Amino acid sequence: MNERIARLRQQSLSTAPSLSLERAHLVTEFDRQARGLSAPMYRARLLQYVLEHKQLYIGQDELIVGERGPAPKAVPTYPELCCHSMEDLDVLNSREKISYTVDDEARRIQQEEVIPMWRGRSMRDRIFAQMEPAWKDAYAAGVFTEFMEQRAPGHTVLGHVIYQKGLLELKREAGEAVARLDFLNDPGATARREELRAMMVAADAMVAYAERNAALARSMAETEPDPARKAELLTIAEVCSWVPAQAPRTFYEALQAYWFVHLGVVTELNTWDSFCPGRLDQHLEPFYTREVQEGSLQRERAMELLECLWVKVNNQPAPPKVGVTAAESGTYTDFCNINVGGLRPDGSDGVNDVSYLLLDVIDEMHLLQPSSNIQLSRKSPDRFLRRAARIIREGWGQPSVFNADMVVEELLRQGKSVVDARMGGTSGCVETGAFGREAYILTGYLNLPKILEVTLHDGLDPRTGKTIGQRTGDPRSFATYDELYQAFTTQLRHFVDIKVRGNNVIERLYAEHMPAPFLSLFVDDCIARGRDYNDGGPRYNSTYIQITAPGSCTDSLSALKCHVFDKRDLTMDEVLTAIDADFVDHERTRLVLWNQSPKYGNDDPAADDIVAQLFDTVFDSIDGRPSTKGGTYHVNYLSTTVHVYFGSVTGAMPDGRRAGVALSDGISPVQGADRKGPTAVIRSAARMDHVRTGGTLLNQKFSPALVEGDIGLDGLTHLIRSYFTLGGHHIQFNVVTAATLRAAQAEPDKYRDLIVRVAGYSDFFCDLTQGLQDEIIARTEQQSL
């Protein structure tokens, strides 16, 4: 990388995240004077007020401009969604991991302005006030989490729109849609008009903000002594005067246009998974090819501009999370995830020159954010996979690898058109979506082992002594494994019902109170329908429940089936007594369960038949239910960091796991249970029918020796292709030794730069909690076994 990028990168890395109360202050000020506005118009004017008054930032060396906060890594809060208490601020400031500096001025603003205005009115307050007791009990027990209690629905990825249209054109389209409204026959016409007018205000707000940046660049240029930087500032001014008002004409303008839209989305609301630039290589290719041919752009310059964008993304840590939400997603990463490769709309191979350029950028920048992945089709060339594999081999967890053909198949199964499916991809950790056309909302994680634990206690949560499930009977009375499984199925449906009832309420709360008119501008067909992103405006609307720890749940079911019902060398009472005692004085029972039961991840049908059945049961319990937005429920399998939290609230299990220990992550086997190497893990994981999900996450940890040399690289690429031939959705690799990780745990200061793949994203190892660090170390180092 050149010196400019080295400086920008270093600045981004060395700046500590801090809390900025600027947005909270402006939102509060706006709220005081806002009267008589419809909800969409209120939100649009609020965005406008923030963008008009927020402090601008154009840093030395920057080519792509605009910050969400007043400075890099100054993270805003969203009191209308989650109004932090003073204790929350103390925790954020002082907690060991994922902390945010909170200064006295911020504390004063929070105490004097924000809390008096927003306490009791935030979405978080509204949600908890409306949840039924059964929901609250299950939530407190750790059966599921709730994504929307501190953050807004998001998981949104841009389609082609921003690269082909300017905001003024989108505003004109919204105006035309207003003109087409039928106020005589359409009872929703007034609501549509409000939504569309709000979109038009939001468009103006962003154009004005870009123009403010242009003006700042111009005035900085006037006093800039260095002629080279002066010229750069004048170029920035020109670019910001053109985009995002107009469609970008150049590679440079395309990147700046995207960045303004990104800022708009994450300023409007604290959407989960921030925002992603979609199929970046395909969107940028026309600009790149034309300008390179004309001689107006060199590869090095394109790389520099992309790297400036990378720094911008890295400057935006996730909005601060507290409580369960912090535990389930304990990271600074905000999941902006770059897709590279994949297919074109006509189904041909999508890999192009910009794909390789992006891989070079990913390799060179070596940053936590943005996250990156390749979309690997059977049509993708091996050269592309091998280039990516060389980066994977460096061992910092990027890029992860997705099966582009499977992603298309998943989207087709859900009813998307073939072109929309091919232009889809994955965002966040592993979530499949039709880019620019779908709201695919994750609503919370579901803890399968906890549900089994409740089943084994006849509806009781042994940790609290509260009955939270159905009374499905004392398992000591079950004569067959099928009876046990039936009881588990009943409990699963019970908790899914509770979760869905809660989701229905929350979906309506967001539709009514938190429309997102700016985001809606960019997602087809919000303008055409005159409906908001959060109220069924997109062409496709999917609601997800994320399933966690099928590995731990399968191993527990398998141990019970094997020992209690098949071999009958243990009784149900012996197992239950042992787990209730957390195996204290029952170590032999624990070892029998742990060492002598079929385990998922070993290509053993005795365990893998159970995971396949479990998959079907979960699917049948969730997929196809209607949402309140005219959409449908689906499942996906990922865990971010929730398997640690869920583990902490789940007691000892029949697989021999002790109470409190982390559960298995994603669809990976239980840590240390896979003893036959990576091919066996892959065969087991492929027993799930990935087509009927919206994404699964398989984590593999390799020691460097296993991927050494050309032979190791070939092995890695063939392993990936094999998994995808078997129908796998995603695979990612950590390439480190356990010894290295232990050393990093002992002397974190020496290993601050150590990035590991956690569960769908990469993180600094030393930023992880001890529990998660231990879990990563424990995960089987895959050797040839």
Added chain:
Amino acid sequence: MQGTVFNIMHYALHDGPGIRTVVFLKGCPLSCLWCHNPEGQALGPELMLLTDRCTGCGDCVRVCPHGAATLVDGVPGITEACTACGQCTTTCAQGGRTLAGTRMSVPDVLGELLHDRVFMEESGGGVTISGGEPLLQAAFLRELVDACDSEHLPVAVETCGVGDGNDLLWLAQKGVLFLYDVKLVDEARHRQWTGHGNAGILANLRTLAQAHAHVVVRLPVIPGANDDDANVWQLVGLMRDLGLRRVDLLPYHRIGTEKYVRLRRQYSLPELQPPSTEQLERLQAMFEAAGLEVVTGG
């Protein structure tokens, strides 16, 4: 027909091209002092003790039908009466007793190999039959190769070269890839380090070369035993003479030493260290200078 198999290893990258599944047949006529698979030497099943896992619960002593399992002062052991029936291995909850060597039928082995078909086909890999010395179970080996053939799984055979030349020629006609160990070219030195002469080994190699079989010569690089210039030049001469093009250098490693403890045997070379990178590079350069294709660690 049944054979004695002591391991089936998945995702092997260094035993022939592509991703391979390796079947280890038990029993070997050689007893190389550096052997890293000592559990592959004897023909019959053997009990291995993982003493550090023992919690002293005494389950093994209670279940052993021959009174052969012992526990003295908390240290597990076995007596001469052990028949390697495996009763204690399925009982020990800690996995502290394992059996090296299982009787398996050809369909059993093939069934497990077919699990890995997708990896073999994606990578141009296949099945590698190793040992021990697979030719010691020649009838089983032939049946297994036939079975793989019928499923279109490519086969490689790792051999030390001791065996019936007719079996080798039969394998050659099947199109098998030979990974053929030549540890030392000098007969006396070969006997000194492996306990066995090499006249038959070199004759079999010549037979295969004349039959134009696919042969990769493999030289385990054992410092002080066979990594001297004299042995290298002799091997170069032999390969040129036979028209063999490729040699794999397999650096000595110490991973097998723990297995001697588990088998209650003494390791003869406790002080031996792996060859240095410089030494490996030097050897590689010598072979390359002679116009041979060399893969280190291959």
